[in-house]
Amino acid sequence: MKYFQLIWTALFRKKLRTVFTVLSLSAAFLLLGLLQAVNSLFAGSVEFLGADRLIVQARTSFTQPLPMRMMPQIETIPGVARVNHSQFFGGQYQDSRQQFPQFAVNPQRLFDTYPEWVIDKDQRANFISTQDGAIVGRELANSFGWKVGDIVPLNSFIWVKSDGSRLWEWRIVGIFDGKNQEWQDRTQLMYLNYGQFDEGRSPGARGLAGVFVARLKSPEDSQRVAALIDSKFENSVDETKTQNEQEFQLGFIKQFGDIGFMMNLISGAVIFTILILTGYTMSQAVRERIPELAVLKCLGFTDNRVLWLVLAESLLLCLIGAAIGMGLSAMLTGALPPNFPPLRTDQRVWLFAGCTVLGLALAVGLPPALRAKRLKIVDALAGR
Amino acid sequence: MNTSVSAEQQPLVEIRALTKAYVRGKQVVEVLHGINLDIPDGDFVALMGPSGSGKTTLLNLIGGLDSPTGGLLKVNGQRIDEFGSDRLAAWRASTVGFIFQSYNLMPVLSAQKNVELPLLLTDLNARERARHADIALQLVGLADRARHKPNELSGGQQQRVAIARALVSDPKLLICDEPTGDLDRKMADEVLTLMQQLNGDYGKTIIMVTHDPKAAEFARRVVHLDKGVLVDETTR
Numbered sequence A: 001m002k003y004f005q006l007i008w009t010a011l012f013r014k015k016l017r018t019v020f021t022v023l024s025l026s027a028a029f030l031l032l033g034l035l036q037a038v039n040s041l042f043a044g045s046v047e048f049l050g051a052d053r054l055i056v057q058a059r060t061s062f063t064q065p066l067p068m069r070m071m072p073q074i075e076t077i078p079g080v081a082r083v084n085h086s087q088f089f090g091g092q093y094q095d096s097r098q099q100f101p102q103f104a105v106n107p108q109r110l111f112d113t114y115p116e117w118v119i120d121k122d123q124r125a126n127f128i129s130t131q132d133g134a135i136v137g138r139e140l141a142n143s144f145g146w147k148v149g150d151i152v153p154l155n156s157f158i159w160v161k162s163d164g165s166r167l168w169e170w171r172i173v174g175i176f177d178g179k180n181q182e183w184q185d186r187t188q189l190m191y192l193n194y195g196q197f198d199e200g201r202s203p204g205a206r207g208l209a210g211v212f213v214a215r216l217k218s219p220e221d222s223q224r225v226a227a228l229i230d231s232k233f234e235n236s237v238d239e240t241k242t243q244n245e246q247e248f249q250l251g252f253i254k255q256f257g258d259i260g261f262m263m264n265l266i267s268g269a270v271i272f273t274i275l276i277l278t279g280y281t282m283s284q285a286v287r288e289r290i291p292e293l294a295v296l297k298c299l300g301f302t303d304n305r306v307l308w309l310v311l312a313e314s315l316l317l318c319l320i321g322a323a324i325g326m327g328l329s330a331m332l333t334g335a336l337p338p339n340f341p342p343l344r345t346d347q348r349v350w351l352f353a354g355c356t357v358l359g360l361a362l363a364v365g366l367p368p369a370l371r372a373k374r375l376k377i378v379d380a381l382a383g384r
Numbered sequence B: 001m002n003t004s005v006s007a008e009q010q011p012l013v014e015i016r017a018l019t020k021a022y023v024r025g026k027q028v029v030e031v032l033h034g035i036n037l038d039i040p041d042g043d044f045v046a047l048m049g050p051s052g053s054g055k056t057t058l059l060n061l062i063g064g065l066d067s068p069t070g071g072l073l074k075v076n077g078q079r080i081d082e083f084g085s086d087r088l089a090a091w092r093a094s095t096v097g098f099i100f101q102s103y104n105l106m107p108v109l110s111a112q113k114n115v116e117l118p119l120l121l122t123d124l125n126a127r128e129r130a131r132h133a134d135i136a137l138q139l140v141g142l143a144d145r146a147r148h149k150p151n152e153l154s155g156g157q158q159q160r161v162a163i164a165r166a167l168v169s170d171p172k173l174l175i176c177d178e179p180t181g182d183l184d185r186k187m188a189d190e191v192l193t194l195m196q197q198l199n200g201d202y203g204k205t206i207i208m209v210t211h212d213p214k215a216a217e218f219a220r221r222v223v224h225l226d227k228g229v230l231v232d233e234t235t236r
């Protein structure tokens, strides 16, 4: 630490240049922080999903609904504890730009397959007994200001009613929470009672379940049970593809392109740009100070100590820029209005930033540091 | 008593058949051709000679900034010609102070912090380092300029800060390469008087390269170098 002043003053020797470099670093890390927060949103949305749930979809596509009669068949497969069916509703609330998912399910089976959701007993009973009932997650209810008893009209882009209309009215009978913070953060969806959904549909579509959600007795079984389910329906009209929930979600996200890959690609470009810029600053800063570094060696600083001084300078420069940029990014993600996706500067993002700082400091600091280390005193003093 | 006498009789710097050659491309150029020289503890030697005669080269060898090609070089009882680079660095920190023609101060640090630099390599804490630097600055008469940056000081003052930096770790030996080369007569005389004082009152052994015969008059002894050999010596 006693070298701090030496490093600090060396860094701000050319104030303007250092300030510009720090600003560029800050801007880069602000961008990196946001990009990685987006990445985290997608990675995080599946990472926590356990392997104790399987999603059974039609082999061709999950948009192809499976028939209801398969449910008891799946439930008899050893290892399966409880099965529910789930149909993506694809509804739009008035002209809100905020999208949220709705699933038509069997209310009785929902909480057996998703014990992570917590709901009041009476509300649960009402969901089961109300044909046009719906329950909404706490965060979703809060963002629209919905209360129990409200009627929510949803315009489905997939499901047409038998009278030709696409407008479905759902009565909110309950609001559910998550069992912990992670799940609470995901209370941004809505479950619809399959009753009104199936009855209202055009007759041709009735009896179609969508996909099946199978909760397992033990998560270790997931691969074996998935294979059992698929082999049971092999060569039938309704061949299946069974994945755990995490794989299913990833597949769902991939629909919109590999977002993680895109974010990392842009992050890479940002890092590359800042690497060139900061690298130039550092090498320039050391080049100008060759005689001074030689004097330090004269005074008894060893070659390695001088190497470390330059590396520390590089690390300090990158750290300052990153701290400002990440600070801004964390503030921004913390202050997003509720109708934005829940971007968060989480541990994964901080870890990414930390590794980037270290890698960057090393990459831009090492070449000039090695040059400083190899510096021959007599040559440097004579200006050779 | 006996041992201490024999220790005093041993010169501080002992140079035998010292050679130094530089490799330039495929060419090997010998710059020093077998120098023999003894410098006793407490001496003040002026090293004179034409440009390119090898004065700086010899001085750098004695100060442990470079290693000789051949011969023997013993300083303060140690064969520094056999030291590796890290050991040499530690040896320099404890034994030698350097004073250059162009002062070579850190432009961004105050006089005080410049003087403290060599102490960063010691175990002294921040307060002790500041105290030592204060004393050194007092010694060169610049205690009141401690907070000034080098560019806020005159050439003579900067050189005195450099002398304070060379002194602060209390080395036995001061190595000075044309210390007054950039100074006018008046400032040069101030600096030389200070050096004489350090030699007389504090027993520092000083080796100073100079082109200026007036500067050489401040030394106890003048050694002449020409084309890499010692040619002549005058003792005052």
Ligand SMILES: Nc1ncnc2c1ncn2[C@@H]1O[C@H](COP(=O)(O)OP(=O)(O)OP(=O)(O)O)[C@@H](O)[C@H]1O
Binding pocket: A379, A384, B022, B023, B024, B029, B031, B049, B050, B051, B052, B053, B054, B055, B056, B057, B058
């Ligand atoms: N690193 C080096 N590589 C090649 N040649 C060198 C090197 N250092 C010194 N020389 C040569 O050695 C000779 C002596 O140089 P040195 O600097 O010791 O001279 P000097 O007596 O100090 O001269 P001046 O009075 O001009 O400072 C010169 O011819 C110089 O070109």
Ligand SMILES: [Mg+2]
Binding pocket: B055, B056, B057, B177
């Ligand atoms: Mg010279």
